[in-house]
Amino acid sequence: MPERKIRVMVAKPGLDGHDRGARILARCFRDAGFEVIYTGCHQTPEQIAAAAIQEDVDLVGLSCLSGAHRVLFPRVVELLREKDAADISVIGGGIIPEQDLPMLYDSGIKAIFTPGASLDSIVVWIKTNIKPH
Amino acid sequence: MDSIIKKICDGDVRSASRLIRDIEDKLPDAKAKIKKLYAHTGKSFIIGITGAPGAGKSTLTDALITELRKHHKTIGVLAVDPTSPFTGGAILGDRIRMQRHAEDSGVFIRSLATRGALGGLSGAAGNAIHVMEAMGKDIIIVETVGIGQQEIDIVNHAHSVVVVLVPGMGDEIQTMKAGLMEIADVFVVNKANRAGAKQLQMELSSMLNLSPKTADGWKPPVVMVGDAFEPGGFAENIAQMAKSIDEHHIYLRQSGKFKERLQRKAMAEIKEALAACLLEPVLHSLIESGELEKYSEKIKNRKADPYSVAEEITEKFFQKRSKT
Numbered sequence: 001m002p003e004r005k006i007r008v009m010v011a012k013p014g015l016d017g018h019d020r021g022a023r024i025l026a027r028c029f030r031d032a033g034f035e036v037i038y039t040g041c042h043q044t045p046e047q048i049a050a051a052a053i054q055e056d057v058d059l060v061g062l063s064c065l066s067g068a069h070r071v072l073f074p075r076v077v078e079l080l081r082e083k084d085a086a087d088i089s090v091i092g093g094g095i096i097p098e099q100d101l102p103m104l105y106d107s108g109i110k111a112i113f114t115p116g117a118s119l120d121s122i123v124v125w126i127k128t129n130i131k132p133h
Numbered sequence: 134m135d136s137i138i139k140k141i142c143d144g145d146v147r148s149a150s151r152l153i154r155d156i157e158d159k160l161p162d163a164k165a166k167i168k169k170l171y172a173h174t175g176k177s178f179i180i181g182i183t184g185a186p187g188a189g190k191s192t193l194t195d196a197l198i199t200e201l202r203k204h205h206k207t208i209g210v211l212a213v214d215p216t217s218p219f220t221g222g223a224i225l226g227d228r229i230r231m232q233r234h235a236e237d238s239g240v241f242i243r244s245l246a247t248r249g250a251l252g253g254l255s256g257a258a259g260n261a262i263h264v265m266e267a268m269g270k271d272i273i274i275v276e277t278v279g280i281g282q283q284e285i286d287i288v289n290h291a292h293s294v295v296v297v298l299v300p301g302m303g304d305e306i307q308t309m310k311a312g313l314m315e316i317a318d319v320f321v322v323n324k325a326n327r328a329g330a331k332q333l334q335m336e337l338s339s340m341l342n343l344s345p346k347t348a349d350g351w352k353p354p355v356v357m358v359g360d361a362f363e364p365g366g367f368a369e370n371i372a373q374m375a376k377s378i379d380e381h382h383i384y385l386r387q388s389g390k391f392k393e394r395l396q397r398k399a400m401a402e403i404k405e406a407l408a409a410c411l412l413e414p415v416l417h418s419l420i421e422s423g424e425l426e427k428y429s430e431k432i433k434n435r436k437a438d439p440y441s442v443a444e445e446i447t448e449k450f451f452q453k454r455s456k457t
Contacts, residue, residue, distance in 0.1 A: 003158070005158060029222065030220065031220050033222045035216075036222065037225045038230040039229055051228065055225075055240055056150035056154045131333055133154070
């Protein structure tokens with residue numbers, strides 16, 4: 001039987017131009033056999049949500065090193081819900097203090113990976129938790 | 134299922150993108166949906182943008198979207214990037230250049246991975262175009278993967294083909310070669326602020342004097358596009374490019390060539406559908422039943438030759454078909 005390929009979008013919301021981590025992840029997802037849509041830096045949550053829907057991705061991976069994750073990450077989840085696309089999961093990563101994790105999880109972010117997380121652990125998480133639409 | 138068709142015809146992005154995905158993943162009912170959708174297709178003008186990796190296809194596509202939106206055209210964009218032959222994964226990065234249009238409801242951008250297709254597009258491109266046509270897009274821009282000399286499947290899908298070149302890629306002989314150089318309806322010399330651009334323009338122009346297209350009444354224009362970081366001049370160049378495409382469209386309509394292109398497109402569509410209806414199911418059942426491996430074994434050990442095997446497979450297939 002033909003099988004669904006996992007489609008992932010990697011995006012950097014907000015005013016943060018440090019995209020090395022996001023690029024490495026995009027490469028790593030490619031090597032894991034996913035189709036990766038990379039949208040680059042300086043994206044508004046609105047742009048990210050719209051692109052995720054146009055691309056019919058299963059997962060949006062957000063990277064943020066600027067400290068604005070408390071606002072930007074939940075906003076992406078909220079916008080996807082508004083647009084009837086709550087089935088698109090959102091995960092995040094970057095410089096995120098431990099004490100922010102509960103509010104991010106509460107807002108609907110499915111997983112948060114902070115510095116030190118191995119690339120493998122992220123790929124395994126996706127393969128275990130994301131069933132393509 | 135009909136509700137999906139209706140939603141797509143009403144322009145619903147979610148349903149359209151999902152159907153494009155079903156086509157890419159070759160889900161069995163995608164074909165049935167395309168059949169129902171087909172009556173709603175055929176009204177959009179389709180522009181192909183092709184050229185070498187890094188020539189500036191995505192940047193030009195982005196600028197062309199801006200230009201066409203000034204004229205209130207609704208736009209679909211299919212942007213193709215390569216699939217890894219080793220892992221099946223892909224980085225689809227054309228969108229980066231076009232993200233400023235992400236929130237414009239008149240623009241629908243969808244990335245496709247080649248998934249093994251060698252002609253510069255994805256096997257799903259033809260039907261993905263149909264989905265966007267059914268959505269009612271006025272113009273569909275298909276950006277191919279970065280290509281070399283002869284990955285020119287775009288010619289079977291687009292009404293107007295824009296070939297993007299940059300200076301410094303070789304001498305005059307390159308412009309004489311078959312393939313890519315023959316399919317352009319409009320040439321764009323991008324990064325024309327760089328050394329060698331004038332020379333390339335001249336070489337193209339003298340090559341085009343001998344082109345059969347010129348003899349038919351359309352000498353493909355060569356549009357020089359300068360530095361994208363100098364907004365004023367760049368915008369003017371892009372307007373020129375859009376105008377050239379539009380003039381080509383008018384030429385196609387007035388000369389009757391449009392019908393020829395539609396005929397060529399229809400033939401390519403039949404070939405594609407035949408492959409999907411004949412070759413794919415046969416290969417699929419051979420793989421499922423393990424026969425493919427057995428036949429390979431025979432050929433490997435010189436107990437059979439590939440032609441006899443293919444004939445045997447074909448015969449079996451048709452016998453099975455006539456019974457059912």
